Amino acid sequence: MSAAQHAATSMADGDQDSSRPWSVEVRRTPAGAPDVTAAERLAADLRVGLAQDPPSIPPKWFYDDKGSLLFDEITRLEEYYPTRTEEAILRSSADEIAALSEAATLVELGAGYSRKTRLLLEALTSGGRELLYVPLDVAEEPLRDTAVRVVAAHPTVEVRALVADFEDDLRPLPGEGAPRLVAFLGSTIGNLLPDDRAAFLSRLCNAMDPGDALLLGADLVKDPGRLVAAYDDARGVTAAFNKNVVDVLARELGADLDPDDFDHVAVWNADAERIEMRLRARRDLTVRIDALDLDWSLPAGSEVLTETSHKFRVEGVQAELRAAGLTPVRTWTDEADDFSLTLARREA
Numbered sequence: 001m002s003a004a005q006h007a008a009t010s011m012a013d014g015d016q017d018s019s020r021p022w023s024v025e026v027r028r029t030p031a032g033a034p035d036v037t038a039a040e041r042l043a044a045d046l047r048v049g050l051a052q053d054p055p056s057i058p059p060k061w062f063y064d065d066k067g068s069l070l071f072d073e074i075t076r077l078e079e080y081y082p083t084r085t086e087e088a089i090l091r092s093s094a095d096e097i098a099a100l101s102e103a104a105t106l107v108e109l110g111a112g113y114s115r116k117t118r119l120l121l122e123a124l125t126s127g128g129r130e131l132l133y134v135p136l137d138v139a140e141e142p143l144r145d146t147a148v149r150v151v152a153a154h155p156t157v158e159v160r161a162l163v164a165d166f167e168d169d170l171r172p173l174p175g176e177g178a179p180r181l182v183a184f185l186g187s188t189i190g191n192l193l194p195d196d197r198a199a200f201l202s203r204l205c206n207a208m209d210p211g212d213a214l215l216l217g218a219d220l221v222k223d224p225g226r227l228v229a230a231y232d233d234a235r236g237v238t239a240a241f242n243k244n245v246v247d248v249l250a251r252e253l254g255a256d257l258d259p260d261d262f263d264h265v266a267v268w269n270a271d272a273e274r275i276e277m278r279l280r281a282r283r284d285l286t287v288r289i290d291a292l293d294l295d296w297s298l299p300a301g302s303e304v305l306t307e308t309s310h311k312f313r314v315e316g317v318q319a320e321l322r323a324a325g326l327t328p329v330r331t332w333t334d335e336a337d338d339f340s341l342t343l344a345r346r347e348a
């Protein structure tokens with residue numbers, strides 16, 4: 001049974017004009033789960049998150065159309081070294097990754113605009129090989145943009161994009177019967193708390209077949225000054241990205257919230273080895289959220305945690321992969337050891 005038959009709630013768009021097909025499916029995961037609206041999912045996440053200390057909002061809610069574009073802008077900022085560093089590592093390692101994985105399908109989790117992925121697509125299709133590319137993201141607009149660009153630039157690539165949550169059970173992964181490479185780039189893994197990360201990696205390993213490989217991008221521990229600057233740039237693009245979640249809450253839940261009532265805060269938590277992005281209330285706020293039947297009180301100065309970005313050590317990444325059932329094959333880093341890419345295989 002195909003993923004589309006199994007789990008799609010809607011499907012669109014094979015482009016009739018391009019030589020290769022592409023599609024964007026909204027995939028309900030786990031398969032057979034009841035269809036819920038974005039507002040219902042956000043309300044459920046907030047019910048859990050706002051009861052925590054400090055109150056928190058899962059970072060996936062940053063990425064509406066505007067948030068996705070703002071993140072794309074962040075990746076080009078001078079202060080934001082992770083994207084260009086990971087891209088440089090990919091440029092020198094993509095051929096080896098392709099040879100080691102022998103993949104006929106590339107699944108990319110949290111793909112966004114898939115800019116760096118071009119290097120993997122080129123390596124995996126060298127010599128005219130055919131490839132199924134499955135970018136997966138909660139944000140639909142970047143996937144549509146990617147699908148059009150990729151089929152135009154890579155004549156032997158078929159794109160089947162999935163709008164889905166990578167924290168759900170991803171079975172069945174498209175591309176059964178031939179080796180897959182699952183790419184999880186940008187150190188998005190760092191946005192998961194340690195227990196959630198372990199659960200995510202185990203679920204992913206279970207969704208992979210023996211012989212499939214995972215390529216994991218992980219940002220490494222470094223000078224806190226550089227880290228904080230990467231999350232609090234001089235032009236204020238990251239601040240706008242952070243505050244965009246306030247607009248998402250207001251729009252999706254009808255909450256009476258204004259981004260101007262918050263300051264963007266980025267701090268290095270040395271004990272947990274993570275950057276924390278927070279929103280700090282500029283004044284006493286009481287926010288009515290009808291969807292939660294909640295009057296949410298935020299005294300001036302109180303903070304909401306909107307993103308944790310864990311920084312890693314190579315041994316730690318490899319240990320977490322092993323604990324999930326994946327065997328590290330090779331790790332690449334840049335000269336300054338700012339960023340790492342690890343290829344790990346699911347053994348038989």
Ligand SMILES: C[S@@+](CC[C@H](N)C(=O)[O-])C[C@H]1O[C@@H](n2cnc3c(N)ncnc32)[C@H](O)[C@@H]1O
Pocket residue numbers: 059060063068071075083109110111112113114136137138139164165166167185186187188
């Ligand atoms: C930090 S960005 C990385 C984008 C891109 N992979 C890169 O390396 O530049 C995180 C991406 O993951 C997506 N994302 C975040 N949480 C997600 C989730 N739970 N399920 C699926 N996609 C998610 C976001 O929409 C965004 O495109």
